[in-house]
Structure formats: structure tokens, C-alpha cells
Amino acid sequence: MQNKVNALWQYFSSIKLAIILIAIITVASIIGTLLPQQDAAGEFLRDRSVWFVSLFNFLQLGNLFRSVWFTALLGLFSLNLIVCSWNRFPAAWKLFRRPFQPGREDLFRDSPQAWRHNSQASLPAEVKRIEALMKRKYRRVAVRETGGGTLVHGEKGALSYLGAYIIHGGILVIIAGALAGIFFGFKGYVNIMEGESVQVAQLISGRGVQPLGFTARCDKFIVEFYETGQPKLFRSDMTFTKGDKVLAQGALRVNHPMELEGIRFYQSSYGSIPEAAQLIVYKGDREIARIRVPADGQAVLPGKAGSVKALRMEANLMEMGPAVKVQATLDGQVKDLWIFQYLEEIRKHNPGILAMAPALNPDLALPYRFALEKLEERYYTGLQVNRDPGAPLVGIGALLMLYGLMLTFFYPHRQYLVRLAAENNGTSITLAGKTNKDPVVLKRDIIKLMAAIKS
Amino acid sequence: MDNTMMFSVVTFIYLFSFFFYLLRMISGTEFWGRIGSWSIMTGFVLHTFAFSYRWVESYDLGIGRVPLTNFYESLVFFAWTIVLIYLILEWRTKSRTMGTFITPFAFVAMAFATLSPNIDSRIQPLIPALQSDWLTIHVVTCFIGYAAFTLSCAMGIMYLLRSRAEKKSLAGRGFYSFLPALEVSDELNYQGAVLGFVFLTLGIMTGSIWAYSAWGSYWSWDPKETWSLITWFIYAILLHARFVRGWRGKKLAWLALVGYASVLFTYLGVNYLPGLHSYL
Ligand code: HEM
Numbered sequence: 219m220q221n222k223v224n225a226l227w228q229y230f231s232s233i234k235l236a237i238i239l240i241a242i243i244t245v246a247s248i249i250g251t252l253l254p255q256q257d258a259a260g261e262f263l264r265d266r267s268v269w270f271v272s273l274f275n276f277l278q279l280g281n282l283f284r285s286v287w288f289t290a291l292l293g294l295f296s297l298n299l300i301v302c303s304w305n306r307f308p309a310a311w312k313l314f315r316r317p318f319q320p321g322r323e324d325l326f327r328d329s330p331q332a333w334r335h336n337s338q339a340s341l342p343a344e345v346k347r348i349e350a351l352m353k354r355k356y357r358r359v360a361v362r363e364t365g366g367g368t369l370v371h372g373e374k375g376a377l378s379y380l381g382a383y384i385i386h387g388g389i390l391v392i393i394a395g396a397l398a399g400i401f402f403g404f405k406g407y408v409n410i411m412e413g414e415s416v417q418v419a420q421l422i423s424g425r426g427v428q429p430l431g432f433t434a435r436c437d438k439f440i441v442e443f444y445e446t447g448q449p450k451l452f453r454s455d456m457t458f459t460k461g462d463k464v465l466a467q468g469a470l471r472v473n474h475p476m477e478l479e480g481i482r483f484y485q486s487s488y489g490s491i492p493e494a495a496q497l498i499v500y501k502g503d504r505e506i507a508r509i510r511v512p513a514d515g516q517a518v519l520p521g522k523a524g525s526v527k528a529l530r531m532e533a534n535l536m537e538m539g540p541a542v543k544v545q546a547t548l549d550g551q552v553k554d555l556w557i558f559q560y561l562e563e564i565r566k567h568n569p570g571i572l573a574m575a576p577a578l579n580p581d582l583a584l585p586y587r588f589a590l591e592k593l594e595e596r597y598y599t600g601l602q603v604n605r606d607p608g609a610p611l612v613g614i615g616a617l618l619m620l621y622g623l624m625l626t627f628f629y630p631h632r633q634y635l636v637r638l639a640a641e642n643n644g645t646s647i648t649l650a651g652k653t654n655k656d657p658v659v660l661k662r663d664i665i666k667l668m669a670a671i672k673s
Numbered sequence: 674m675d676n677t678m679m680f681s682v683v684t685f686i687y688l689f690s691f692f693f694y695l696l697r698m699i700s701g702t703e704f705w706g707r708i709g710s711w712s713i714m715t716g717f718v719l720h721t722f723a724f725s726y727r728w729v730e731s732y733d734l735g736i737g738r739v740p741l742t743n744f745y746e747s748l749v750f751f752a753w754t755i756v757l758i759y760l761i762l763e764w765r766t767k768s769r770t771m772g773t774f775i776t777p778f779a780f781v782a783m784a785f786a787t788l789s790p791n792i793d794s795r796i797q798p799l800i801p802a803l804q805s806d807w808l809t810i811h812v813v814t815c816f817i818g819y820a821a822f823t824l825s826c827a828m829g830i831m832y833l834l835r836s837r838a839e840k841k842s843l844a845g846r847g848f849y850s851f852l853p854a855l856e857v858s859d860e861l862n863y864q865g866a867v868l869g870f871v872f873l874t875l876g877i878m879t880g881s882i883w884a885y886s887a888w889g890s891y892w893s894w895d896p897k898e899t900w901s902l903i904t905w906f907i908y909a910i911l912l913h914a915r916f917v918r919g920w921r922g923k924k925l926a927w928l929a930l931v932g933y934a935s936v937l938f939t940y941l942g943v944n945y946l947p948g949l950h951s952y953l
Contacts, residue, residue: 233917237910244906251896251903251943283894396892405890444798452801472801473887484889485801604889612891616878623871 230298231305239295246291250282296393303386313379323366325650326637333649333664335672341638344645345370348636351670356634367639375631378654384622388615395611403606404428407486410436410454411598419603430603431479432460439488439597452485454599470601480605487600492531494594495542497557499526500587508591511544523586524548531593538564540593543577548586555582559590630655634667647671676730677787677794679723680749684783686716687756687776694772698851706769713776717756724753727796736798741812745794748786750812751940752779754820762824762861770851774827807883814879815901818872822908822929822936825865829929832858836923859922862929863915870908877901900939907932 229235254262259280263271278285337344345361345368352359356372363369406419406428415435418427435457442451451471458465458478470476475484492513499507499519509517509526516527524547535541540559545552555577558564564571572578580587633652638645649668653660693709727740740746759775786792831852838849852858880898881891892898911928914920920928 233913237913237918240906240910244903244910247899247903247906250894251899255894283899446797448798449800450798473805473883475886475889482889484887486888602889609885609891616881619874620878623874627867627871 227301227305230301233302236295236298236302239291239298243288243291243295246282246288249279250288253279253282255283256281292393296390299386299390303383307383310379310383314376317360323364325635325652326648329648329650333668335647335668336641337645337647338643339645341368341640341645344638344647348638348647348671352634352636355667355670364637367637370636370638371633373631373633375625375629378625378630381622381624381626381629384625385619386622388618388620388622391615391618392612393615395608395613395615398608398611399606400608403604403608406603407601408434408603409489409598409600410434411491412436412439412596415459428603430481432458432465434458434483434601436599439599441488441597452488452599454485454601456483470599480607482604482606484602484604485599486602488597489600490533490595490597492533492540492542492593493596495528495531495544495557496591496594497526497542497544498589498591499523500589502585510594511542519548524550526588529554533593533595538568538571540590542590542593544588546583546586546588548583551583553583555579555588557588557590559593561589627655630659632660632663634664636667636671676723676727679719679726680783680794681787683716683720683723684780684787686712686719687752687780687783690716690772691776691780694769694776697769698773698848701847701850703769706772709769709772710763713756713772714760717753717760720749720753720756724749731796734796736796738799739809740796741809742799742803743793743797745786745792747812747816748782748792751816751819752782752786754816755779755782755823758820758824768853770853771824771827771831774831775824778823778827802887805883805887807879807886811876811879811883814872815876818869818876819936819940821865821869821872822933823865825862825869825929826933828858828862828865829926829933832862832922832926836926855922859925862926866908866911866929866932870905870912873901873905873908877905897939897943900935900943904932904935904939907935 253259259274263274263280266274274280278287282288339347348370349359349361352370352372357374358376359370359372361368361370404419404421406421408416408419410416413436415433416430417433418429421428437455437457439455440451440453441449444450454470455468456470456476457467458476466476466478468476470483470485472485475482477483494510494512497509497511497517498505499509501523506521506523507519509519511517511526511528513528513531516525518525527545527547528542529545530543532541535556535558538558538560541556543554543556545554558580561580572580576582631654635650635652637648637650649664649671651660651664690709690713693705693712697703697706697709724740727746731738731740741750755775756779759771759779762771763769786794832855835844835849835852835855835858838844838852839855843849844852853861877898880901884893884898885891907928911925911932914928915925
């Protein structure tokens with residue numbers, strides 16, 4: 219039994235498994251980007267054979283990145299990472315803490331002539347001078363007497379032995395943060411009409427509602443366009459209140475979310491619904507009235523001519539622009555008809571369409587005629603509403619990873635050795651070095667050190 | 674002369690630089706190498722000038738933004754970073770052979786930007802989602818990473834050529850004699866991958882920060898994000914294979930090529946996948 223556990227432990231701590239797992243996750247991710255996901259998957263599955271659809275659904279291929287098996291793969295990966303790091307960390311810690319071992323004469327064997335120097339000063343004086351010089355340059359400096367003379371040893375970057383573990387730790391913290399976000403957070407949205415307010419958010423993919431714990435009101439929504447027609451600005455002026463107390467007030471824009479009691483609001487979409495129509499009424503060629511018909515109401519014409527009631531309002535009816543359908547009661551006759559804002563253009567480009575149905579005929583209520591001057595619209599703003607308590611953790615994990623990457627790749631462990639020996643009234647000085655990465659930089663450093671010693 | 678004209682000129686200068694570097698290896702005379710160096714430096718200076726000019730021009734148009742926000746500009750910046758890294762390398766290693774293998778990447782990126790009819794080179798104002806400093810940082814870090822991976826890939830190609838030549842005992846002759854020793858290209862391949870990996874990591878992080886402030890979600894498995902993660906995984910495999918399992922040489926060179934294919938797909942291929950949005 220113990221053996222089996224050990225074998226399993228060994229297996230989980232192997233880099234081979236890590237490489238295999240990462241490769242499998244990579245291939246799965248590729249598949250996930252090639253197959254349509256979520257809503258698009260339904261479209262994709264239409265007209266497929268039954269077995270294909272059931273296999274597709276069984277493997278949860280339409281929501282691959284959140285499927286049970288993909289999550290399990292990520293779980294195995296994390297386990298592998300934990301076991302592997304746990305197993306190897308003590309060795310790395312030892313390397314990090316290990317004091318310099320004297321007696322590494324072999325290191326000096328390869329020192330080229332340029333790394334040797336003879337000084338006139340006495341041995342004790344030189345030891346003192348070089349120790350001071352090294353102390354200025356390196357983190358840890360030690361002086362030891364050895365058989366061949368005195369050894370001054372300096373090093374920096376020992377922390378790089380732990381770099382990989384800091385990276386791996388960072389990855390685990392990111393995963394933990396992502397899980398915290400999934401379990402303790404929510405993702406939702408709200409649509410708020412200008413001037414109105416909400417107290418709950420709809421959760422995405424129809425999972426119900428989430429009470430906010432306060433009231434969010436949209437005071438005003440503004441959209442601006444460039445001359446090219448591209449959007450320039452989406453802005454919602456928001457007020458957040460609790461009871462009578464105003465908690466916060468401000469402008470919400472894309473890329474500038476607002477946060478309140480841990481809930482973040484993002485500008486994400488907008489829309490409008492028609493609120494009222496401004497109509498001009500003619501009798502014969504004469505303008506007899508300008509009226510405003512609210513979307514759910516009616517307007518009375520002056521002089522007992524009748525009344526106009528709104529039936530439908532469309533911001534863009536069949537690509538013909540703004541239009542309203544009204545029920546006009548004129549001189550006792552009731553007529554349902556559409557009124558277009560761009561009647562002249564429609565007449566010019568598509569005259570046939572006006573004869574397709576009686577309600578489209580602009581002359582239906584003669585001698586009365588109508589013109590739509592303007593459709594008053596009311597904007598609503600679409601906000602994304604999230605709470606993600608895991609996000610700070612993800613940020614911390616990312617910083618850890620960056621720190622670990624720096625340590626591993628740009629701040630390797632470097633040791634510099636200076637051997638001093640008394641020689642014909644003077645001192646002979648020999649340099650050597652050792653690094654766990656990038657010998658080129660080490661050589662450059664040693665040449666610099668030599669220059670400093672000589673000067 | 675507006676900035677796009679200058680970029681077109683730069684494209685041809687890079688093409689000529691490639692020919693000069695190639696001529697050096699074929700003819701075996703360093704003269705052509707020197708011409709190549711001068712040519713690519715001229716191209717780079719003009720490239721830098723045109724980039725700055727485009728920046729200034731955007732202010733004259735009343736738009737005022739860093740030229741790093743559409744596909745055209747990203748290609749131009751990609752090529753610029755590749756050439757910058759190459760110039761540093763040529764200066765540090767005093768070797769021009771890499772020029773033959775790296776300049777084609779810069780040329781192709783520029784040619785794609787300036788010659789393709791589907792790529793809009795106009796300076797356009799930014800839609801709200803793109804109005805973010807994080808976007809700028811994101812683009813810069815990503816493309817430094819991509820350029821470093823380009824270096825890694827070019828080194829992998831040089832390694833494979835040289836190792837084939839050695840097998841056929843051609844290494845001492847003509848063109849092949851210019852290829853650096855195997856250890857050198859192996860080491861530079863690895864260093865390119867390391868630099869690329871660090872910057873890709875930064876790129877993914879800054880992209881996530883941008884997404885978090887624009888859409889409220891730092892990760893949503895959108896195809897572009899997923900492919901950047903795939904690329905990141907491939908290079909993570911490369912780093913582990915080398916550091917922990919001691920892979921060197923051919924295997925590593927091939928891994929660098931696979932990684933680079935993934936980089937190109939992340940950058941260019943993703944737009945052809947089913948998905949919600951492509952940023953560039
Ligand atoms: C995608 C996720 C991972 C990333 C980004 C990553 C990153 C790194 C990096 C950058 C290094 C330093 C390599 C070098 O110095 O050249 C490293 C080392 C290492 N990694 Fe990973 N790693 C990941 C997953 C894993 C997993 C799952 C394991 C588990 C088996 C693992 C095991 C190791 C080991 C044993 C080392 C060497 C540590 C040492 O002795 O200094 N890595 N990793």
C-alpha cells in the first residue's frame with residue numbers, strides 16, 4: 219500500500235506528467251477555439267445527426283472551458299504543480315541558504331591570464347581593501363583562510379533558486395483567485411431607463427436575480443459619435459442611494475467602471491425606446507395643428523376635429539426610418555394608418571411599398587394628412603454588474619509570477635571569488651566565478667571587478 | 674509625403690537589406706554585409722520617424738492618440754520591434770548572419786501592412802472600448818514578446834540548417850560557413866524564448882487588466898485570449914523541457930518553430946475563428 223502511494227506521489231511530482239498535462243490542456247484549448255461555444259453551439263448543432271449531437275453534449279463541447287473534464291484537467295494540473303513544488307522545494311531552499319563551501323580550488327583552474335594580477339601591496343592590506351570593495355558590490359561577502367591563501371567570496375542573486383517556486387506559487391494563487399470568483403462572486407447585468415432606478419441585477423444565462431443591497435439610478439445617458447459615425451463616448455450619469463442617503467454619484471464610462479460595496483458597474487450597452495411622437499396635421503394644404511402623442515396615450519386636435527391615439531412606435535420600421543402607427547378619429551371616422559418621418563424619400567426610392575396595404579397609404583384619411591416631425595426617444599443604459607472577490611487574489615498571483623520570472627531569468631545566482639596569496643613582497647590576486655545561468659554576464663562582471671581591483 | 678508613404682518606402686528598404694545580407698553569405702564578401710547594415714539602419718531611422726510622424730499627424734487631425742490601436746499600426750510596430758531587437762543583437766554579437774534570417778520577418782510584416790488592400794491604414798478615432806492606457810501598454814508588451822519569439826524562431830531555423838549541413842559535411846562551405854556554431858544558435862533561441870515568455874506574460878496580464886476595466890471580466894476564454902494562453906503554454910513546455918529535462922538542439926529548435934506558429938495564429942489566425950470579438 220505504502221508503495222503504491224509512493225509511486226503515485228512520484229508520478230504526480232514528475233515534470234513529465236507536467237509536460238503531458240500542459241500539452242493536453244493546450245490541445246483541449248485549441249479544440250475549444252475551433253468549435254463554436256455557448257450560444258453559437260446551438261446554431262452549430264442544428265441539422266447534425268443525433269449521435270453527433272449527443273456526443274457533443276455528453277462531452278460538453280459547447281461549453282468546453284467550463285466543462286467537468288476541462289475543470290478536472292486544470293485540477294490535475296494544480297495538483298501536479300503542488301506536489302512537484304512541495305517535493306523539490308527543500309532542495310531549492312538548501313541551495314538558497316547554503317553558505318559558500320571553501321576549498322573550491324578547481325574553480326580557479328580555468329581562470330584566464332586576464333583574471334590574474336600581481337599587486338605590490340602586502341597581503342593583509344589587500345585583503346582589507348578587496349573585502350571592502352566586494353562589500354560595496356555584493357550582498358553576502360565572506361573571508362576565509364584556505365591552504366593556498368585567503369579567499370574573499372561575494373555573491374548575489376541566491377534568491378533565484380526560489381524563483382521557479384515563486385512563479386508556481388503565483389500560478390496557484392491565480393487559480394485560487396479564479397475559483398473564489400466563481401464560487402463567491404456573480405456576473406449580471408441591468409438595463410436602466412433614464413431617470414429610473416433598479417435594486418436587483420439579472421444574472422447572466424438566466425440564473426435568476428441578485429439583489430444589490432442599494433439602489434442604482436441612471437440620471438442621464440449620453441452617446442456621442444465621431445463624424446465618421448463611429449461611437450465616441452457612452453456615458454451614464456449614475457446615482458447610488460441607500461434609503462435617503464446618497465452613497466455615490468458619478469459618470470460611468472467604458473473603461474471607467476464604478477465600484478460600490480464590492481459590486482462593480484461597467485458601461486456595456488445602451489438602447490432606446492420611443493416615448494412620444496411629434497406630429498403635424500394638415501387639412502388640405504393648410505397646417506392645422508402640431509401635436510404630441512405619447513407612446514401609451516392620445517392627443518386631441520383643436521376645433522373638435524377629432525383625436526389621434528398611438529398604436530405603435532418604431533425607431534426604424536423595415537429600414538424605412540422612424541414611423542408611428544396611429545388610430546385617427548377624424549370627423550367621426552376611425553382610421554388606422556402609419557406615418558413615416560421620411561415619407562418623401564420613401565416616395566422617391568420605393569413608391570410601391572405605400573400601396574401594399576391600406577394602412578401604409580399616406581392619403582388614407584384625406585382631407586387630413588399627417589407628417590411625423592420627430593420621434594422622442596428615451597434612452598436606457600445597459601450595465602454589466604459583477605462582484606468578483608477573487609480578483610485581488612488574481613492580481614497578487616500575477617505580481618508573484620512576475621517577481622519570480624524576474625528572479626529566475628534576470629537575477630541569477632552569481633558567486634565571485636578572489637584568491638589572494640603572498641608572493642615576492644607583494645600579493646598575487648586571482649579571480650573566479652560561478653553562476654547557475656548566463657556565464658556571459660558573469661565573465662563581464664569579473665572583468666569589471668578586475669578593473670576595480672586594479673584601480 | 675504622409676506616413677503611409679514612408680512606411681511603404683521602409684518596406685522596400687527592408688527587402689533590400691535582406692538581399693544585401695543574403696548576398697554577403699552567398700558571395701562571401703563582408704562588403705555586402707556592411708551595405709546591409711547601413712541599409713537596415715536607414716530603414717529603421719525612417720521607420721521610427723514615420724511612426725512619430727503618424728503620431729503627430731493624429732494630433733493634427735484632432736484625434737491625438739498613440740499609433741498602436743489597429744491592425745495596420747500593430748503590424749508596423751511589430752516590424753519595428755523586430756528590427757530594433759535585431760540591431761541590438763548585431764551590435765552585441767558583431768555578427769550579420771542573423772540579418773539574413775530576421776529581416777524577412779520584418780519585411781513580410783511591413784509588406785502585409787502596406788500592400789494588402791484589406792488593411793485600413795487611415796488614422797481613425799478610437800471607439801470607447803479602445804480608449805485606455807492599458808491598451809497601449811498591452812500592445813507594446815505583446816509585440817516586444819512577439820518580436821523576441823521571432824528571434825527565437827529565426828535562431829531555430831539557423832540551428833536546423835546548420836545541423837543539416839553538418840550532417841552532410843557542408844558546414845564549412847560557402848553559405849553554410851556563415852551560420853553560427855550550434856551552441857550559439859541554441860543559446861540565442863533559448864534567450865529569445867525567455868524574453869518572449871516574460872513579455873507575453875506581461876502582455877497577457879496587461880490585456881487582462883484592460884479587459885477587467887472595460888468589460889468587467891479579466892478572462893473570458895475568448896479565442897484571442899485562449900490562443901495567447903496556448904502560445905504561453907507551448908513556451909512554458911519549452912522552458913521546462915530545457916531547464917528540467919535538459920532538452921537541447923534540434924528538439925528545442927522544433928519547439929521554437931511550433932511556438933512561433935502559435936504566435937502567428939494568435940496574432941493573425943484568430944480572426945478567422947468563430948468568436949465574439951477580435952480586437953485588432
Ligand atoms: C504553465 C504553468 C507553468 C509555468 C508558466 C512554469 C514556469 C516555470 C519557469 C519559468 C521555470 C524556470 C525555468 C528556468 O529556470 O529555466 C520553472 C521551473 C520549474 N517548473 Fe514550472 N511552470 C509551470 C508549470 C509547472 C508544473 C505543473 C510543474 C510540476 C511538475 C512544474 C515544475 C517545475 C520545476 C520542477 C522547475 C525547476 C525548478 C528548479 O529546480 O529551479 N512547472 N517553471
